[in-house]
Structure formats: C-alpha cells, structure tokens
Amino acid sequence: MIRRILARHRLAIRFWSGWFSTSRSGRQIGPRPVLALHRLPDPNCPHCGGLGEVTCGSPGQDEPGYDDCHCAPFLPLAFIWLPKPPRWARRPVRNRDPWASNGYSDEPPF
Ligand SMILES: [Zn+2]
Structure with missing residues (x-):
C-alpha cells in the first residue's frame, strides 16, 4: 500500500546501515543507520x-x-537518523560500502 503510493510519486524509502553526513559546522556524522527518502x-x-x-x-x-x-539525484530528499543498534545486535561488518546500490556489495572493491 505505502509502496504503491511512493511509487506513484516516484519515491522510495531505503535503509542505509552506514550513512555519513556532514553537518553545517563541517563535522562528519556517521556511520549511522538512516532511513532515506529517495527520488526514483x-x-x-x-x-x-x-x-x-x-x-x-x-x-x-x-x-x-x-x-x-x-531527475534522480543520489542524495536523498530527506532522511532520518536511526538509533545505533545495540552492540550485541551488531554483526561484524566487512567492507560495507555505503555507496553501493543496496547498502552492501558482494563484488570486489575494484
Ligand atoms: Zn533522468
């Protein structure tokens, strides 16, 4: 239901497990999980x-x-920071690439 509404408006919600953001003061925030609203x-x-x-x-x-x-900028239109998962819920992260299409990539880096 919500997917259909989003599709009609050419929007998609994506979960990014490790998002970086640079605040206005130039300080880097991240990696932190976010829910981002993307333009399709x-x-x-x-x-x-x-x-x-x-x-x-x-x-x-x-x-x-x-x-x-x-028509489809990479940067999300809006995003919300999610709380960091507790340490016990975190799985060992290997080569997580936040620029990959769905948050991670199985392919060799280069
Ligand atoms: Zn285009």
Whole structure:
C-alpha cells in the first residue's frame, strides 16, 4: 500500500546501515543507520530514459563515467537518523560500502 503510493510519486524509502553526513559546522556524522527518502528516476526522462544515470565522458577517455541524472539525484530528499543498534545486535561488518546500490556489495572493491 505505502509502496504503491511512493511509487506513484516516484519515491522510495531505503535503509542505509552506514550513512555519513556532514553537518553545517563541517563535522562528519556517521556511520549511522538512516532511513532515506529517495527520488526514483523518471521513466519518461529525456536525458536518461528512466535509468537515472547518464554517461559522461570525454573523447580520449577509456571508459565513460556515469553520473546521476538530474531527475534522480543520489542524495536523498530527506532522511532520518536511526538509533545505533545495540552492540550485541551488531554483526561484524566487512567492507560495507555505503555507496553501493543496496547498502552492501558482494563484488570486489575494484
Ligand atoms: Zn533522468
């Protein structure tokens, strides 16, 4: 139900287990779990065609880079900090990459 409402507004709620944020004073907060409200790519977007990313690269570059399309910025529209899980509930974290698509990645870093 809530998923359908969110989908209609091209929004999605994602859980990030280790989010970093920089406060206005420049102090880094994190990693802490957050619930973030993300904008989903526009399926009719003329720039990315609904993929949410656009290739950007210059001739002479070996591999094209990918950039977030303006219709789907990477940074969430809003997020709420969640309380840190108690120590006993924390599992050993190995190579948690907060920039991966769903909070973690099984692939080798490079
Ligand atoms: Zn787009």
